[in-house]
Every structure is written in C-alpha cells, then in structure tokens.
Amino acid sequence: MPATDLETIVSLCKRRGFIFPAAEIYGGFANTYDYGPLGVELKRNIRDAWWQAMVRERDDVVGLDAALITHPRVWVASGHVATFNDPLVDCKKCHLRWRLDHIEEGQYGPVKRDAAGNVLCPNDGGELTEPRQFNLMFKTQIGTVADDASMAFLPPETAQGIFINFENVVNSMRRKLPFGIAQTRVSFRNEITPGKFIFRTLEFEQMEMEYFCFPPKDRENPAEYLALHKAWIDARLSWYRDTLGIDASRLRVRYHEKEELSHYSAATADVEYLFPWGWGELEGIAARTDFDLTAHGNESGHPLTYFDEETKEHIVPWVIEPAAGLTRTLAVTMLEAYTEEPDEKGENRGVLKFRPNVAPVKLAVLPLSKNEDLRPFARKVFDLVRPLWMTQYDETQSIGRRYRRQDEIGTPICITIDFQSVGEGGQPGDEAVTLRDRDTQSQVRVPLSSLVATLRERLPGC
Numbered sequence: 001m002p003a004t005d006l007e008t009i010v011s012l013c014k015r016r017g018f019i020f021p022a023a024e025i026y027g028g029f030a031n032t033y034d035y036g037p038l039g040v041e042l043k044r045n046i047r048d049a050w051w052q053a054m055v056r057e058r059d060d061v062v063g064l065d066a067a068l069i070t071h072p073r074v075w076v077a078s079g080h081v082a083t084f085n086d087p088l089v090d091c092k093k094c095h096l097r098w099r100l101d102h103i104e105e106g107q108y109g110p111v112k113r114d115a116a117g118n119v120l121c122p123n124d125g126g127e128l129t130e131p132r133q134f135n136l137m138f139k140t141q142i143g144t145v146a147d148d149a150s151m152a153f154l155p156p157e158t159a160q161g162i163f164i165n166f167e168n169v170v171n172s173m174r175r176k177l178p179f180g181i182a183q184t185r186v187s188f189r190n191e192i193t194p195g196k197f198i199f200r201t202l203e204f205e206q207m208e209m210e211y212f213c214f215p216p217k218d219r220e221n222p223a224e225y226l227a228l229h230k231a232w233i234d235a236r237l238s239w240y241r242d243t244l245g246i247d248a249s250r251l252r253v254r255y256h257e258k259e260e261l262s263h264y265s266a267a268t269a270d271v272e273y274l275f276p277w278g279w280g281e282l283e284g285i286a287a288r289t290d291f292d293l294t295a296h297g298n299e300s301g302h303p304l305t306y307f308d309e310e311t312k313e314h315i316v317p318w319v320i321e322p323a324a325g326l327t328r329t330l331a332v333t334m335l336e337a338y339t340e341e342p343d344e345k346g347e348n349r350g351v352l353k354f355r356p357n358v359a360p361v362k363l364a365v366l367p368l369s370k371n372e373d374l375r376p377f378a379r380k381v382f383d384l385v386r387p388l389w390m391t392q393y394d395e396t397q398s399i400g401r402r403y404r405r406q407d408e409i410g411t412p413i414c415i416t417i418d419f420q421s422v423g424e425g426g427q428p429g430d431e432a433v434t435l436r437d438r439d440t441q442s443q444v445r446v447p448l449s450s451l452v453a454t455l456r457e458r459l460p461g462c
C-alpha cells in the first residue's frame with residue numbers, strides 16, 4: 001500500500017533530508033521548497049530515468065538545453081501573454097484568494113453555493129468577487145532601466161525553447177521526420193492557490209519532448225496523427241508503471257473533453273495519479289498540430305519549415321508533446337514507495353520501497369559496532385563500492401536503528417561487516433560481508449571477491 005496521507009511524507013521528507021520548506025528561518029515562503037541531499041539525488045535519478053527512456057534509448061530523439069530567459073516575443077507567439085490566465089476570486093468576508101475553476105472542480109471539498117447558484121468561499125461560505133483574469137507568468141527586467149522594452153518573462157514551460165530551435169536542430173543534426181527534441185528544465189508559474197506540498201509550486205521542473213512528424217493527409221480526419229498520439233500515451237503510461245514502479249491501479253489516462261481543448265489541439269490526454277486527495281495530473285500529452293511552429297514563423301517573420309525531399313516542398317511538421325512534471329513525479333514516487341510494516345522484531349517500520357534505479361542511496365556500509373577491529377575492513381568495503389554506487393557509511397547507534405534509518409530513506413541494500421568478516425581472538429576472518437535486503441529483510445553472506453558482481457545483479461539499472 002502507498003502512503004495514504006501526505007503529512008507522513010511531508011514530515012519524513014524534512015526529517016530525513018529530502019525536501020525542506022523554503023526559507024523557514026524567515027517564516028517560510030508559500031508554495032516553495034528546497035531539495036535536500038536525498039531529494040536532489042532522487043530528483044536527478046528520476047530525471048536520468050526519463051532521459052534514458054526518451055533520448056538515450058531512442059535513435060529518433062535528441063536533447064536540448066535552451067536559455068531560460070529569452071526574447072519576450074516568444075511568449076507572444078506561444079499565446080502565453082494573451083491567454084495563460086487563471087480566473088481569480090476573493091472572498092469578501094475572509095479575503096482569501098482562490099482559483100474559481102478549482103473551486104468549481106471541488107478541489108477544496110464540496111462546492112458551496114448561494115440560493116442563486118453562485119459558488120461561495122470554500123473557507124467560510126462568504127460571497128466571492130467577480131473573477132479577474134490573472135496571468136501566471138513572472139515578469140522580470142533586463143538591464144538597469146525598468147521600462148517595457150527591457151521586460152522579460154521567466155518561462156512557464158520548456159516547450160517554446162524547443163520550437164524556436166527547430167531549424168537549428170534539423171540543420172546541425174541532419175534530422176529526418178519523424179524525430180523529437182527533449183528538454184528537462186525549471187519552469188515558473190505565479191500560482192496563487194495553496195499548494196499540496198510539491199504538487200503545485202511556483203518553481204518546478206518539467207521534462208518535455210516535442211515529437212515532430214509529417215502533417216496528416218487529411219487535416220480534418222488525422223487518423224495517422226492520432227495513432228501516433230495514442231502510441232505516445234501508451235509509452236508514457238508504461239514508463240510510470242515499469243520504470244518507476246507505480247501501481248497500475250493508481251494510474252489512469254484521461255482524455256480532455258472537446259470544450260477543454262485549445263482551439264489548435266487535435267487531442268490531449270493526461271496521465272493522472274490517484275493522490276491521497278483524488279486524481280491529479282502527472283503529465284499532459286498534447287497533439288498540438290502545427291500551431292507552435294506556424295505561430296513562431298508568423299511572429300518572427302522567419303518560417304519554421306522542413307524540406308520534404310520526396311515532394312520537394314517546404315512543410316510545417318505537426319507535433320505531439322508529452323509534458324511531464326519532474327517534481328510532481330517525485331512526490332508520486334515518494335507516496336507510492338512509502339509503506340509501514342513490521343520489522344525483524346515485529347515493530348512497526350516505515351520503509352520507502354523505491355526501485356533501485358531511483359533510490360537516492362543505493363548502499364549503506366554498516367560495521368556491526370564502532371569496534372576498532374571492524375573499521376579497516378569496513379572502510380575497505382566502502383572504498384570498493386563508493387565509486388560505483390551512491391553509498392553511505394554509518395557506524396553510530398545500534399545496527400537495528402541503522403537498518404530502520406536506511407529503510408526509511410529507501411536504501412535497497414545494507415552491507416554489514418561483523419567479527420566473522422574480520423576474525424576474532426587470533427582467528428582469521430572469512431573476508432565476507434552480509435547483504436541485508438530492504439524489502440524482504442533477508443540476509444545473505446557474500447565473499448568480498450564477488451561483492452561487486454552480486455551487487456550489479458541486485459541493483460539493475462544503477
């Protein structure tokens with residue numbers, strides 16, 4: 001069973017160095033978090049697993065790392081300046097601010113209404129103001145003079161950097177359709193709603209890919225294009241299931257209704273996860289047609305096209321965009337991995353059952369005690385495995401407490417060194433170590449000479 005309440009995860013994240021609320025010594029900063037030593041490893045491992053599946057294991061996708069702050073007209077062309085808005089309402093009584101669409105979706109509990117059917121404040125049932133459109137992009141100034149000409153935006157998504165580099169990538173990498181460009185990066189949105197931990201933050205990381213293909217033969221009935229969209233939905237769903245180990249019963253695909261779709265979109269489907277508070281989006285997979293390349297071509301006066309060798313024509317490719325949230329996926333990975341169950345002594349233990357590939361720490365080297373005789377061999381083992389896998393060395397407190405600690409941060413294997421390893425009373429040791437498995441708590445003895453080979457088998461993809 002995954003964690004059923006968020007508080008357990010929030011507290012574990014802080015206590016064990018995964019995620020800290022930002023700027024706590026200044027009283028905190030809403031919807032903002034800092035990633036600690038284990039959080040940064042976990043985030044990196046999830047990002048690497050995505051990059052591995054989306055770029056390294058494919059011969060039709062290449063990577064990119066475009067500038068965060070770019071020409072402001074990029075955001076005019078993309079439609080963000082005009083339409084990247086949320087409808088905001090204020091409660092006239094308690095003055096709390098809400099997103100009207102989120103109240104209507106029931107995200108704050110059952111929707112309260114007055115006699116005329118108008119929605120009321122989820123906090124105290126107070127009357128709400130008329131909705132005002134609020135743009136989610138953060139603005140900043142370049143240079144020393146604060147005027148309109150020097151204004152720039154922090155990116156609310158990574159995709160636009162990909163579109164404006166389409167021609168550069170085609171020319172420099174000699175790419176033929178279909179092919180994709182992938183990018184992982186931080187994005188910023190001036191979200192005003194109270195977040196659910198790292199589910200919705202001001203600053204978050206995304207993993208996005210634009211997959212460019214030939215335009216469909218029939219624009220009105222783009223069957224082959226929609227089949228490609230479906231293939232990407234399947235591929236992404238199985239990545240969450242098979243690579244991250246998320247239980248299929250808590251994953252679903254939700255197709256957007258016609259009214260939800262942007263005017264240019266042929267179809268959009270979200271991969272959703274069953275969070276403790278209900279279903280929520282992990283990734284949007286959008287069939288964006290030729291909208292973005294056309295829009296940037298028009299705004300810049302520099303057409304973004306592809307030369308089709310067969311027809312000898314310049315065409316504007318169509319696009320499928322799988323856009324995933326890295327930090328939101330990290331929250332799901334934590335929720336999904338967390339379990340409480342009896343330990344060796346029958347006492348309750350909290351354990352993060354991460355797949356080894358995402359676990360922040362892969363190994364812990366634990367001498368049975370602080371005894372001087374154990375240390376040289378334990379350090380030898382540590383030095384052997386440390387360059388190969390993220391490893392912790394710990395010799396303080398009882399071995400049971402150290403196992404509990406490693407269980408709680410999700411370390412798949414503990415390597416224990418005892419007197420049998422180093423010898424006692426003049427008797428030579430067997431130069432073997434004990435491997436303790438996090439999930440089964442079973443223990444096996446392995447000679448030092450075959451330790452690395454055994455660990456390679458037991459830590460696949462690490």
Ligand code: ATP
Pocket residue numbers: 157189191198199200201202203204205206281282283284323324325326327328329
């Ligand atoms: P939502 O409806 O939850 O606001 P969205 O549809 O606006 O999400 P997209 O623009 O499709 O999101 O972005 C792709 C992914 O980026 C989302 O599926 C989500 O995982 C992540 N994401 C978007 N906004 C945030 C945020 N404020 N905090 C954390 N992750 C986010």
